[in-house]
Amino acid sequence: MAATIKYDEVEAGQEIPAVEYSVRRVNLVMYAGASGDFNPIHWNERFAKSVGLPDVIAHGMFTMAEGGRFVTDWAGDPAAVVDYGVRFSSMVVVPDDENGATLVVSGVIEEKLEDKRVVVTLTAKSGDSRVLSKARAVVQLS
Template sequence: MIRYSDVAVGTDLPSQTFELSRTDLVRYAGASGDFNPIHWSQETAVGVGLPDVIAHGMLTMAMVARVATDWVGNPGAVLDYGVRFTRPIVVSFGSAARLEVGGVVRSLSEDDGTAEIGLTATMDDRTVLAKARIVVRLER
């Protein structure tokens, strides 16, 4: 677990790349109960104006949060998390979508031992989440 005393504003978190396939979307649908066909049926997705099947928003958020939870060493350290969706992650048949995620410590609170982390999430060099931030409690 990361100690508060070892972190400074501007600390970069190790970036991660996540690959998402249609199989991953079906697995997530089964685990979450979200069987909306835009996440598995190309015909439905295109029919409602999407370019192809898209990843679940909550799956995207979970993958992005992993950069912070892996860094801090404890998923239970998350106190607050929010994003704004700007672009869907399109998952075409036969190929994996690559989500690139990074983070940087924006602020620290000595009072409660927390760090606010700004997160970046891109696919094909295009932002998929805006205003992505997570607050984690660090070890004292």
């Protein structure tokens, strides 16, 4: 885990380095079990293609969760995400091979608020596609 980020050590405009997350079909099957979302577009290539998708796609909430993971890993313990929201702007297409897809998440500290809180704006891409838009988290730092 990363060191704890302190409020006094960050500035508005500061970039948070990108992190790559591997997304393989096994991750989607595990997420389906945890979430209860067994929609076959997330695990069955034949079905996904039959409904017009290019291949199996990751759950939107899985993609959103990886953005949350990025923020919590960056902030460290005892920081807390107090607000988090995104819009889904594109799909994470997950091919059936050992590499799967790669989700790249980065961030910028948009603003420092009172009470040791910061607003972090996230960018999440898979390939050339931005998969989350208006991704924003408010984080309570120590």
